[in-house]
Amino acid sequence: MPMKKVMKGNEAAAWAAKLAKPKVIAAFPITPSTLVPEKISEFVANGELDAEFIKVESEHSAISACVGAAAAGVRTFTATASQGLALMHEILFIAAGMRLPIVMAIGNRALSAPINIWNDWQDTISERDTGWIQFYAENNQEALDLILIAFKVAEDERVLLPAMTGFDAFILTHTVEPVEIPDQELVDEFLGEYKPKHAYLDPKRPITQGTLGFPAHYMEARYTVWEAMENAREVIKEAFEEFEKKFGRKYQMVEEYKTDDAEVIMITMGSLAGTLKEFVDKKREEGVKVGAAKITVYRPFPIEEIRALAKKAKVLAILEKDVSFGSGGAVFADVARSLINEKEKPIILDFIIGLGGRDVTFEQLEEALSIAEKAMKEGVEEDVYWIGLRKEIL
Amino acid sequence: MAVRKPPITTREYRAPGHAACAGCGCAIIMRLATKAFSEAMEEKYGDPNAFAIAHATGCMEVVSAVFPYTAWKAPWVHVAFENAAAVASGIEAAWKKLGYKGKILAFAGDGGTADIGLQALSGMLERRHNVVYIMYDNEAYMNTGIQRSSSTPYGAWTTTSPPGKYSIGEDKPKKWVALIAAAHMIPYVATASIADPYDLYRKVKKAALVDGPAFLQIHGPCVPGWRIPPEKTVEVAKLAIETGVWPLFEIENGDIRNIKFQRFPKDGKFKKPIEEYLKLQGRFKHLFKRPEAIQELKEQIKAMWRVLGKEVELP
Ligand SMILES: Cc1ncc(C[n+]2csc(CCOP(=O)(O)OP(=O)(O)O)c2C)c(N)n1
Ligand code: SF4
Numbered sequence: 001m002p003m004k005k006v007m008k009g010n011e012a013a014a015w016a017a018k019l020a021k022p023k024v025i026a027a028f029p030i031t032p033s034t035l036v037p038e039k040i041s042e043f044v045a046n047g048e049l050d051a052e053f054i055k056v057e058s059e060h061s062a063i064s065a066c067v068g069a070a071a072a073g074v075r076t077f078t079a080t081a082s083q084g085l086a087l088m089h090e091i092l093f094i095a096a097g098m099r100l101p102i103v104m105a106i107g108n109r110a111l112s113a114p115i116n117i118w119n120d121w122q123d124t125i126s127e128r129d130t131g132w133i134q135f136y137a138e139n140n141q142e143a144l145d146l147i148l149i150a151f152k153v154a155e156d157e158r159v160l161l162p163a164m165t166g167f168d169a170f171i172l173t174h175t176v177e178p179v180e181i182p183d184q185e186l187v188d189e190f191l192g193e194y195k196p197k198h199a200y201l202d203p204k205r206p207i208t209q210g211t212l213g214f215p216a217h218y219m220e221a222r223y224t225v226w227e228a229m230e231n232a233r234e235v236i237k238e239a240f241e242e243f244e245k246k247f248g249r250k251y252q253m254v255e256e257y258k259t260d261d262a263e264v265i266m267i268t269m270g271s272l273a274g275t276l277k278e279f280v281d282k283k284r285e286e287g288v289k290v291g292a293a294k295i296t297v298y299r300p301f302p303i304e305e306i307r308a309l310a311k312k313a314k315v316l317a318i319l320e321k322d323v324s325f326g327s328g329g330a331v332f333a334d335v336a337r338s339l340i341n342e343k344e345k346p347i348i349l350d351f352i353i354g355l356g357g358r359d360v361t362f363e364q365l366e367e368a369l370s371i372a373e374k375a376m377k378e379g380v381e382e383d384v385y386w387i388g389l390r391k392e393i394l
Numbered sequence: 395m396a397v398r399k400p401p402i403t404t405r406e407y408r409a410p411g412h413a414a415c416a417g418c419g420c421a422i423i424m425r426l427a428t429k430a431f432s433e434a435m436e437e438k439y440g441d442p443n444a445f446a447i448a449h450a451t452g453c454m455e456v457v458s459a460v461f462p463y464t465a466w467k468a469p470w471v472h473v474a475f476e477n478a479a480a481v482a483s484g485i486e487a488a489w490k491k492l493g494y495k496g497k498i499l500a501f502a503g504d505g506g507t508a509d510i511g512l513q514a515l516s517g518m519l520e521r522r523h524n525v526v527y528i529m530y531d532n533e534a535y536m537n538t539g540i541q542r543s544s545s546t547p548y549g550a551w552t553t554t555s556p557p558g559k560y561s562i563g564e565d566k567p568k569k570w571v572a573l574i575a576a577a578h579m580i581p582y583v584a585t586a587s588i589a590d591p592y593d594l595y596r597k598v599k600k601a602a603l604v605d606g607p608a609f610l611q612i613h614g615p616c617v618p619g620w621r622i623p624p625e626k627t628v629e630v631a632k633l634a635i636e637t638g639v640w641p642l643f644e645i646e647n648g649d650i651r652n653i654k655f656q657r658f659p660k661d662g663k664f665k666k667p668i669e670e671y672l673k674l675q676g677r678f679k680h681l682f683k684r685p686e687a688i689q690e691l692k693e694q695i696k697a698m699w700r701v702l703g704k705e706v707e708l709p
Contacts, residue, residue, distance in 0.1 A: 023492075024487045026487075052487035052490055054483055054487050055521065056483070060477065060480070060514070061479075067484060068473070068485040068486075068488070069485065069487055071473075072485045072492070073488065074492060076484075090474060091473065091474060091477065098473075201446040201469035203443040203468070203494075207470075208466050208470045208471075209472070211459040211464065211472070212459055212460045214460065217461050
């Protein structure tokens, strides 16, 4: 029987790791996800999880040890955030290029400077081009579920790419919510045992991994990463379906909320989706035709789903907690490029919001919505809107 | 007639056809070390192949694993420049879980060890992973075209320590990573050289036989980097030992008081002057116009021996 427990997002992530039974975990503490390795240490110490936990001296070594373990052919897990993820950056490309299905939990946190431990998505967004699959969780239940799903997708032979699941710093990592812990047997059935096909360091079958690729081969090697990421679209959908059948919770690449007759659809990710849905409910009561959409899978980017969404509305308003300096929001860019060759496309607006843990309030959402409504009639005024910015202290 | 077992196994883990320069000292290290490792694995686990290799970026990696070829007959993985020790840690942990019997061998150059990889090395040693880490010391970053590392000796020319009006070449004393490794109180630390293949072989084997981590710093001349002719590799390495430039020692459990030396002159007097070692190499050519720099180098070498507990005389 599945068990319900009240727990923090970090505990949910640790539980997911426990249920997935990785053989090697290597992690280094960083706020806000410190509790993940702590909790896993407890599981290991109590014999509840039969894994090697390598207490590495840095995140760079954490991911390097994971790469070593995955190259040796075992299921591998780590957790980090922010500066820790940035320190891993170089090795993230390598993990993907070597096609190692490592899974990582991220307590999404802002990057320095100034140093800030609170939530935005700059850490994972900055790693969007490394070849890692990316999931974003709305609540603690999703954090747990999407880590399990990450293992399933990453290890699929059509994919074989590493995957990360983000859940917002403090808003989820440190907030307690009731979370259903799935049955171990069902998880075992869902994930199966990891049997590596291409990555092993078996003295009986010696192979060479991580070679030098000359110009004659490099592009093809990178293309296989591209192809794997493309394959991941179908595999993720299958995994979502199987997950729903087994565990009863439904996931979609893009989850729509009251979009059918919406004029403005506000798009976001992570825990902000929860706030946004409530805001939509409130505006619906006032008779405003607004809907919400949550991007659950950011890499591969749900291009088809966004195209379908775009057919429904006059304005797509992207609310995102990240910036690509000198350009705008990263999610906006992905949405825009998904629609660029569509014959008819809605106005797309870019809202940077809630950076470094700034509360996203209904007033801010109201402001974004009114800009969207104005744009619908009078056109777009600015390329990027910073919402909730305290201009008076600049 | 009884057939004597060869002192060095005939098994090979390096296929012919790798792309190292003719006369590469480090390629000799790779070959001898894997052979010694396999013999240890045979003794310890009854299986000469019971090992896997984690390799750092550098000359020895790029010359041996150019897709779609490989010069390795053992399971082998390269990840990046600075993390061979961390990767080896992960492999070792995985092997424990897989129930594999055997040991992990990590290879990295002086750059990948003494500089950018020092933190990962320290972490791996401190956590007591069952890994033998071999730093092949060609005393510069050769793969990127001969830049100085913290293991480059005083006075040496490299492309980033060029001698000039205001420079004598590399202006810092060499870093002895073996001593840093010993400070982790690990079971076994040693230095070795390609000039004494039996000693090298014995030490790698010994390192592979201990339980827990071991570290070896092995001297391997580089033909273009040291500006030597390919046929002089072994001769140059030999002179490094005979002139006192390269110490051969073993430290067990971090006990530096019980350091064991090899080929150390009984009276502490090295017979050959270090000039003999220097003059064979283009990288020290400019020093002969700067006798005070050679004197300084000698002082540094004496200081290094003093740290090792020996007063030496250099002619
Ligand atoms: C993070 C990073 N910085 C720099 C490099 C470039 N790089 C590759 S190998 C190398 C030098 C290797 O030197 P060493 O470890 O001494 O080995 P050698 O080439 O001498 O065998 C450098 C600087 C790199 N690959 N990665
Ligand atoms: S450059 Fe030096 S270390 Fe590299 S292969 Fe040639 S001789 Fe060996």
